[in-house]
Amino acid sequence: MTDSTFLDEITWTSDGLVPAIARDAKTGTVLMMAWMNRESLSLTAQENIAVYWSRSRGKLWRKGETSGFTQHVKSIRLDCDADVIVLDVEQMGGIACHTGRESCFYRELQNGKWVATDPVLKDPKEIY
C-alpha cells in the first residue's frame, strides 16, 4: 500500500483534475500542458513515466504509448496554491507534440499573428 497523502494535499478541480506542465529537464523548453487525475499522478510518481488523463477520451493517457515518445520523469513539483504540477522530463525521441515538433508551443505571436516558428522533426504520419 503506497502512501497517498501527497495526493490529498492537491487542490483538484471540481472534475478531480490538476494541470500538469511538462518541461524538458535539460533544455528548459516547455513541452506541453495536459491534465492529471489522482490515478494518473499516482502512477506517474510510482513509475517515473508521465501518465496523463485524457479529457477528450475520458481515460488514462500513457504518453508515448503509440508513438514511443514517452516522458521519463526526473522531478515532480507543486505550486504554492497546490493546484498546478510541473514535471521535469527527459523526452524520448525529442518530440512531445502530435504535430511532430519538439514542443506543443510552436507558435509565437508576431505582429498580432500566430506564426509557426518551430520545425516539424518527423512527419506525424510516420509517428502514429
Added chain:
Amino acid sequence: MTDSTFLDEITWTSDGLVPAIARDAKTGTVLMMAWMNRESLSLTAQENIAVYWSRSRGKLWRKGETSGFTQHVKSIRLDCDADVIVLDVEQMGGIACHTGRESCFYRELQNGKWVATDPVLKDPKEIY
C-alpha cells in the same frame, strides 16, 4: 483599433479563460501558471507586461502592481490545441511567488512527500 484576430483563434474555456504559464526567459525556470481572459491577453500583447485575470478576485491582475515584481514579456506562445499560453518573461526582482520565492513551484515530491526545496528570497511581509 487593434487587430484582435489572434484572440479569436484561442480555444477559451467555458468561463472565457486560458491558462498562461510564465517562464523565466533566461534561466528557463517555470515561474507560475495563472489565467487570462481576452482583455488581459490583449493588454499583455499590447504592453509587453503580464496582465492576468484573477479568478478569486474576479478582476484584472496586473502582476507586480503592489510588489513591483512585474513581468516583462519577451514572447507569447500558443500550443497546438490553442488552449494554453506560454509567456517568456523577465521577472523583475527575481521573485514571482507571493511567498517571496523565485518560482511558485518551490515544492518537490521526495519519497512521497512535498518538500520545500527553494529558498525564500524576501520576507513576504516586506513585499506587500
